Amino acid sequence: MPSLSTAQMRVPVVTASAVEEFARGGFHGTTVADVARAARISPAYVFKLFPSKERLFVAALDDCFRQIVETLGVAADGAAGGPPDGILDAMGGAYAELIADRSLLMLQVHAQSVADIPEVGQALRAGLATVVRLAKTRSGASDEAVQRFVAVGQLCHLIVTSGIEDVPDEWASILTAGIRHP
Amino acid sequence: MPSLSTAQMRVPVVTASAVEEFARGGFHGTTVADVARAARISPAYVFKLFPSKERLFVAALDDCFRQIVETLGVAADGAAGGPPDGILDAMGGAYAELIADRSLLMLQVHAQSVADIPEVGQALRAGLATVVRLAKTRSGASDEAVQRFVAVGQLCHLIVTSGIEDVPDEWASILTAGIRHP
DNA sequence: CATGTGAGTGACTGTACAGTCACTGCGCGG
DNA sequence: CCGCGCAGTGACTGTACAGTCACTCACATG
Numbered sequence: 001m002p003s004l005s006t007a008q009m010r011v012p013v014v015t016a017s018a019v020e021e022f023a024r025g026g027f028h029g030t031t032v033a034d035v036a037r038a039a040r041i042s043p044a045y046v047f048k049l050f051p052s053k054e055r056l057f058v059a060a061l062d063d064c065f066r067q068i069v070e071t072l073g074v075a076a077d078g079a080a081g082g083p084p085d086g087i088l089d090a091m092g093g094a095y096a097e098l099i100a101d102r103s104l105l106m107l108q109v110h111a112q113s114v115a116d117i118p119e120v121g122q123a124l125r126a127g128l129a130t131v132v133r134l135a136k137t138r139s140g141a142s143d144e145a146v147q148r149f150v151a152v153g154q155l156c157h158l159i160v161t162s163g164i165e166d167v168p169d170e171w172a173s174i175l176t177a178g179i180r181h182p
Numbered sequence: 183m184p185s186l187s188t189a190q191m192r193v194p195v196v197t198a199s200a201v202e203e204f205a206r207g208g209f210h211g212t213t214v215a216d217v218a219r220a221a222r223i224s225p226a227y228v229f230k231l232f233p234s235k236e237r238l239f240v241a242a243l244d245d246c247f248r249q250i251v252e253t254l255g256v257a258a259d260g261a262a263g264g265p266p267d268g269i270l271d272a273m274g275g276a277y278a279e280l281i282a283d284r285s286l287l288m289l290q291v292h293a294q295s296v297a298d299i300p301e302v303g304q305a306l307r308a309g310l311a312t313v314v315r316l317a318k319t320r321s322g323a324s325d326e327a328v329q330r331f332v333a334v335g336q337l338c339h340l341i342v343t344s345g346i347e348d349v350p351d352e353w354a355s356i357l358t359a360g361i362r363h364p
Numbered sequence: 365c366a367t368g369t370g371a372g373t374g375a376c377t378g379t380a381c382a383g384t385c386a387c388t389g390c391g392c393g394g
Numbered sequence: 395c396c397g398c399g400c401a402g403t404g405a406c407t408g409t410a411c412a413g414t415c416a417c418t419c420a421c422a423t424g
Contacts (some may be wrong), residue, residue, distance in 0.1 A: 028210030113295035156334035
C-alpha cells in the first residue's frame, strides 16, 4: 500500500470511481456496490463518505462539470486575443478531446435522464450555467454563437450515445459532418 | 366495459402506456408493474404480450418515432412548395408542438441513456435514420441545414430535461432564445 | 500497557422487481 | 350441454439492492 489516507482523501477517489461507474450504467443501472468495488472499498464505507446514492451521483456530476469548466478555461486561455468565434472553436475542440473517453459525456446524458430528482436537476443546471457563462464571457461571442456552441455539443452527445460515429450511411454522415471525434 | 379485445388489440394500448410510463421513469426507473397498472392489466399479462422488459421498451420507442415521423410528414405536406428552410421550419414547429407534453421527448432521452442495450441502440438509430432522411428528402434543404435542425432539436431536449424553461437568468435565456416552447 | 479514536468492514434487513406457472372463467363450435 | 382454446390473473421465486449496525483493527497518546 503506497500511502496512508484519511476519509477526506478518500472522497475524491470515490468520486472519480463514481464518475466512471455511473457513466457506464447510469443512476438506476449502477449500484453503490459497483462504485465501492471500483474504489476498492466496501459498500458500507461509501455510505460513511456520502449520505445517499443521490448525493454520490451529484458529487460525480459536479466533478464532471468541474473538469469540463477547467478544460474549457484552459482552451480559452490558449486562444485569447483571437476572434470570438475562434475562441469558441478552441473550446469546442478541447471539449471534443475531453469527452473522447465517453465518461463525462455519458454522465451528462444519464443526468438528463434523472434530472427530475431535485438534487440532480439542480446540479445539472448549475453546471450548465457555469459552462454557458464561461463560454460567453471568455469568448465574447454573440448569444447566437454561444447557443450554437451548446447545440453542437448536444448533437455530439447524440452522435456518441447512439453510436452512429461509424455508421457509413448517408443520414449518419449528415449528422456527423464537421464534428470532431478523435 | 365498452368493447371486447383480443390480445392483438391490447398491444397498442399497452405500448401507449409504456411510452407514458417509461417517459416518466426511464428504463431502469420504471417497473413492468407500472406499465401494467397504467394499461389496467396484470403484470403477468404484459409478459404474454411482450417477451421481456427490453422488448417492451423498444416497442414504446418505436411508437415514439412513429408519431414523430408522422407529425413531421404532415408538417412537410403543409409547407410543400415553399423554400427548403421554410419546410424545415414547419417541421421544427410541428415537432415543438408534438413534444409539448414531454413524453416523447423524455423517452428519447431515456433511450439515449440505455442505448448500450443492443436492441435499444438499434431502435434509436433506426428512428433517427428515418427522421433525418425524412427531413432531408421532404425539405430538400442542405445537409448543413438538416444537421442544424437535429442539433436544435437536441438543444430543445436539454432545455426541457434540465428545466431551464423558466429560469430567468441570463445564461438560460441564451440557450432558450428563439426556441419554441408552447 | 491501557485506552480512546477514527478507518473500514461483514453481515444483516426489508423491500422491490423480472419473470414464471398453474390456474380460472368465458365465448364458441359441435 | 360439453369441451376446447384463449384472455387474463394470483401467487410465487429467486435475486439484487439501498441502507444500517455492531464490530474489528491500527494507531496514537499518556
